[in-house]
Amino acid sequence: MLSENAKKDIQAALRKYPNRRSAVMDALRIAQADGGGSLTKGAMEEVAQILDMRPAEVNAAAAFYTMYNVKKPVGRYYIQVCRNISCSLLGAEHLIKHMEKTLGIKTGETTKDSKFTITTVECLGSCGTAPMMQINDDFHENLTTEKIDGILKSLK
């Protein structure tokens, strides 16, 4: 079930557009945040109902955009490491291996305690401060293995 706050936020998003369907991306984003970082079938059905859309249409939108984690639970800290060109030129692969070793999981996996998920992403527009990663909403830039160790330790 969507929380009351989430429902309020979706109503606010609706005011931005001349029709309900246009709010689908905002609504899914709100539902995903409400669901702890991933989208369930139930949440998508509720979104469909609020927006007068068919559930299949909402699913299609959610499946198209990579930031929606459809039925894919992620850890409390969702680590996305950039693997595109500028980050790669400055050693992104090495950092990914280091992180996999430190956390004992492979890219795409979540730690047993549901704390961390590692995944790779394409360029996040931080190429001048490469290599970089995003953890939940925050960017971490100019990364080194030492810096990563410090960041991982600081996350409770």
Add this chain to the structure above:
Amino acid sequence: MEKVLLKNIDKPDAYKIDAYIRYGGYKALETALKSDRDHLIQLVKDSGLRGRGGAGFSTGLKWSFIPKDPTIPKYLCCNADEGEPGTFKDRGIMDNDPHLLIEGMIISSFAIGAGTAYIYIRGEFVFGIRRLQAAIDEAYAKGFLGKNILGSGFNLDMYVHSGFGAYICGEETALLESIEGYRAQPRKKPPFPALAGLYGKPTVINNVETLSCIPAIVEKGAKWFSSIGPAKSPGPKIFCVSGHVKKPGLYELPMGTTIRDIVYNHCGGILGDKKLKAVIPGGVSAPMLTGKDLDTPMDFDSIAAKGSMLGSGAVIVMDETTCIVKMSYIINRFFSHESCGKCTPCREGTSWLTNVLGRMEHGEGRPGDVELLESLCGNIFGRTFCPLGDGAVMALRGALKNFRHEFQHHVDKKACLV
């Protein structure tokens, strides 16, 4: 050169409206609202401003295609999807100086008669999304947005629409589909957005940097703008420099600054004083250039004359230790990942290219693979629905043209040349 686009980038409070006004902001808006629409469109035409999103189309001309009939609703969409790998200029403006963009958008909306403006920003830019929303709220509170702006009778609403991870949303018609709540697949053109765009209404789509040029053009005039850099491709330009340079970052320089000047003077040269091997001048869709092209001026026409593209102005520098096969693999993997799936040549072609490049890179290349790449390129180029597939091919062809022997070496020796 006096900075125009990045003038506030180092001022930590410029994101707040009072500070922005103190630094001279929103004066251009007052001037613009006292002038008339046709005059503003002519001014932007005369300035010679060409779109900074990649294609370099005349901004004033694009605006002039919008029908004048005041009874038809019109839209302005700011393209802040910034997905071309290597590019980070729009984020720099939105994170640090959001009112510059907002002021540019209000003036532009007034010029084309738009009553609603959307900023389409990529979803990963959470910081920028919050900054923009807070700045928009401030602008409403000051009467720069909403009804009867500064007593001019002009009404404008502005909203942030956040994307959610799809490079194709940067293509302008895919962007419109995305705002309308559909999967972001490009539309057939014509009709062009100027006649039938968002919700079927006349729409202008401009890049963040393009719109951010507008306040200065209003304040300082078309002549001032057109006198910066080359006559056919004038103005200040933000270059996003990344890769193997000592001082990567954003550099606002006149259009037409040479690659050498950017890399060796402004960015302090190559990391570890190694030799330069290749440089991508305009984001990964732009074919790479080599050391012999260093004296090429960075403007739309000069870079095109070298067979590449100024694109988004993302300069990616690679030193002599870089494996071009690996970089080509990474670039192609990106395109196949981001292909929207609408047309077969792009969807199937880019993933086939990635497979072949992947096995080359991993020491499993087969005899004939280099020729296979070339023939695949021929089957994709010019046959796709939108320019994404062409971008993938142009990038790979650029690499093959200059470094074919490295690809062949990967196949023959199952190893890297570097």
